[in-house]
Amino acid sequence: MQTLDLQEIGLREVNATLHAQAENTNQTAWEIVNPKGAHAIACGLDAPIEVTVRGSTGYYCAGMNQQATVNIAGSAGPGTGENIMSGKIVIEGDASQYLGATGHGGMIVVKGNASSRCGISMKGVNIVVQGNIGHMSAFMGQSGNLVVCGDAGDALGDSCYEARFFVRGSVKSLGADCVKKEMRPEHLELLKSLLDEAGIDADPSEFTRYGSARNLYNFDVDNAGAY
């Protein structure tokens, strides 16, 4: 394993080294030590490498990730994995707000809890949270799946489009145009595959599915009160 000491070589050197890894690199295992909450660690990766950050991170760790697996052995700051395209991010601790914002693909796994606006404007990413998530999560979510093994806060899925939400515990309230939906066999299958991929042991039948009622897709003056 290659070790990068962030305090010693600085953020630019850490990221430039990881960005320099080619598609066919044989140096696939990396660790970053002494992150000390720095921002923008391991953002913009685009190679099939596995990077472990030994500690907690600041804003935008693994932002816009492609192909890489990034493990955060600590808690993660705001906007972690924002606009992720592919690959996987695993957070051992808790995640701050805007986790996976606008993510287009790939998977983010949180072993702890995720804060408010988790999966905001998600566009295809799959997010699996072992604990709870905060308010306004998946606001304007377009596509992808948000799985919550604990509880969800206020206004889940407000103004969402085609994103799907699976919650095992309670939902404090649903946002505008977000409704409870029937869990059909294909959804149970999908949920099982997401939990398996996230490495989380939970029974899909205990979850409830939520998604868009599609009433706000085209403006209607009679719905004006919903906004």
Add this chain to the structure above:
Amino acid sequence: MNSHDSKGIPHTTPRQSATFTQDVNSDIRRAAATGIYDIRGGGAKRKVPSFDDLLFMGASISRYPLEGYREKCETSVTIGGLHASNPIELDIPITIAGMSFGALSGPAKEALGRGASAAGTSTTTGDGGMTPEERGHSSKLVYQYLPSRYGMNPNDLRKADAIEIVVGQGAKPGGGGMLLGQKISDRVAEMRNLPKGIDQRSACRHPDWTGPDDLEIKILELREITGWKVPIYVKVAGARPYYDTTLAVKAGADAVVLDGMQGGTAATQDVFIEHVGLPTLAIVRPAVQALQDLGMHRKVQLILSGGIRSGADVAKAMALGADAVAIGTAALIALGDNDPKWESEYNKLGTTAGAYDDWHEGMDPAGITTQDPDLMARFDPIEGGRRLKNYLKVMTLEAQTIARACGKNHLHNLEPEDLVALTMEAAAMARVPLAGTEWYPGKPGTGY
């Protein structure tokens, strides 16, 4: 109409209300019939103090001019040299503003790229991402990073020559974009990851940052992802230009794009366009003042937009301290938007050439602001590109003509002292003297 009533008493002349004008009454009738606010494209149509209220004095005995066709007047500008290793070098200080694929057709975006490249300047993406035709035909392409992040991906980000973080737009400070169902074609839907035919409302705030301290970290992330190579602009609407410019510079912007209320939008509420935001004339001096107070004028570039139409506007913007301008609506008109040759078709849509602004409906007779294949086929991107290049060249020649007349060998050497104002309002906003006086309202030391 009889001039007298049946008893022989003269009628008074029918008097239209200055408050309830025919325009206002038609707005009320439309609202009453539909229950929905009016949505349209374009910028503010109301009359506001503008660059038309300023004049250059030219040369005389105390200043001498440059020879029109003999002595050089430079027009080049470098944007983003403060932090970026590859700043943008433009031959002319007139750039093409961000306009989305979705709002505009693919061929229209291509034409903007062709025209801008031929004239030695940059063009800009918009909400909806970067299209191959636009990248392919734009020698310098600025990639907008918008709240919606539609079509946003790091591969395109790395292909960009600069990144423009869009915080706001002059037509709608504090509002997000709108693309109504009629224009969500298969291709647009796929790029934006949305169901076809829905009304798409872009977010008004970025999803993963709020405030100037976050913006600084967002800029750091974008620089790390692009290797500190390309400039990062921050675009703000004309609202609080002194503070917004200060905060953008503090957050680490290489350039500030400032958009006045005459700046166009693809679609938003008419009430928003006409009643929120500041005129372009009013925002440039406070922004320049902010840069000067920070010691950053000419280091962080100021790009001004919103109703720029001619070389005179370019010269006035630069005299007031801008480093460059951006044009949107004017570029569309150069391509053929609102051309009277389509008058009979505009009439069928209930409008007339010059007034057509229902771009969101996707029925543009000129084939520019549409996704309809039949209408799009009316527009030739090669001819459109040629027309835009010509227009950009003319604007540049006009600005040079004025600069030489003021004795300036570079457009950047134009200065506020070259200008006077025709009205008190313009004098106050531009901070240049009322013509024939030494005074403007608010001039330090004058007691007013």
